[in-house]
Amino acid sequence: MSGTDTGTGENGPEMVQINLRLSKAFLEDIDTTWEEEGFNSRSEFLRYAARDAVKHPEFSREGWKQIAASEHELRSGDDDLVSRDEVLELMEQNDDAE
Incomplete structure (x- = not known):
């Protein structure tokens, strides 16, 4: 994890940027999925998936x-x-x- 950029959002908690390495094929699957499922962005989709994994172990x-x-x-x-x-x-x- 890399905290290369932080900032306080106007409508929420402080956000921290991380770097994540994925295979190109997996990233393409992620991009297809977030678009098909109606998320606004790749980041929103990944935050949603990570939140679910943490809240429901x-x-x-x-x-x-x-x-x-x-x-x-x-x-x-x-x-x-x-x-x-x-x-x-x-x-x-x-x-x-x-």
Whole structure:
């Protein structure tokens, strides 16, 4: 992490700039995703993803992947809606497998 630039936002807490190295292919996936999901910027999307990972550490990585894939399928019209109970059951199965 590099704190190369800091500043106090007018509407929020102090923001710190960091440097992050990603493969070009992964960055392209991120760019496609944030645009398709309606985020205003890449930074907003990455802050949202990081915040969720920190606030909900009880979710397994595989569980997050399944949720993201299911949400993408729903938004693209490729899948049927699932209930909250079905999602929780899938997450419990993932936790048991680990």
